[in-house]
Amino acid sequence: MQKKQDYRFSVAPMMDWTDRHCRAFHRCLTKRALLWTEMVTADAVIRGHRERLIGFSDVEHPVVLQLGGSEPAKLAEAARIAEGFGYDEINLNCGCPSERVQSGAFGACLMAEPDLVAECVSAMRAAVSVPVTVKCRIAIDDLPAEETLFGFVDKVAAAGCEVFTVHARKAWLKGLSPKENREIPPLDYGLVARLKAARPDLAVILNGGIAQLEDCRAHLETFDGVMLGRAAYQTPDLLGGVDSALFGEGMPVPPAEAVRAFEPYIAARLAEGISLHAMTRHMLGLFAGQPGARQWRRTLSERAVKPGAGLEVLRNALGAVEGAALAG
Incomplete structure (x- = not known):
């Protein structure tokens, strides 16, 4: 039987930032936050220097490996390797808007291919016993947000995914840089809240624009969890208050x-x-x-x-x- 993960607070996967040293440092501030790796492609896990790419320290648990890819067989193999390394969860990236990711036919562009994502999730779940989850946007480009998000989640959930971390912005793959995609598209927390209300059996974690623990507390009244990225990295003292403020454990860590x-x-x-x-x-x-x-x-x-x-x-x-x- 799978151990049930506590999703109340996560530190987002951030390229060039959330490496193993960053995660070990963050663990000195919070014992309860769910920590994530940088995104690693399935091909890199299969063919690359695995210890350098996905090695981690026991102190980091619970920790999620985020994979990038769109080929079910490769993602399944990479997930199997990751489970062997001891990761607590494997996540499929369906939200990164960078051109490098688009050229590889994965990341946010997969929001337009829910059937393919469902195939990937199904293959990964068949390969491992740890949870397989998905991180996504609300939609991409001119696709209608509500219809896209609900349709995507329903198809992927039918393949067995029970946990969705939703960055509450569209990703504009044409015209905005990755940095602009983190800031310019408007946030739509209401849409993600409607998703949670309509699909109460799914765990829905809110990501995007959250910067204070007070805001986290408020969002936890609606969502199963919150995920912070830049605020957690750039002002890590914030993490020292997570366990006491959101989990009711101990005192803030100076x-x-x-x-x-x-x-x-x-x-x-x-x-x-x-x-x-x-x-x-x-x-x-x-x-x-x-x-x-x-x-x-x-x-x-x-x-x-x-x-x-x-x-x-x-x-x-x-x-x-x-x-x-x-x-x-």
């Missing part, structure tokens, strides 16, 4: 406490030859808006990139923040 909790992970990776910058680049916004934040960013930006940089750089940066807080 940023300095998270830094110290991350030190053993950093030390272990440094010993493996990973650069300090590869890990600390995900921490730059941790003290945003607090005394010493500028010195924190400057120290890590300038010194962590140097060859041989070690934990003393991180400790000096933290000391500057704590000194500024005392002086203030």
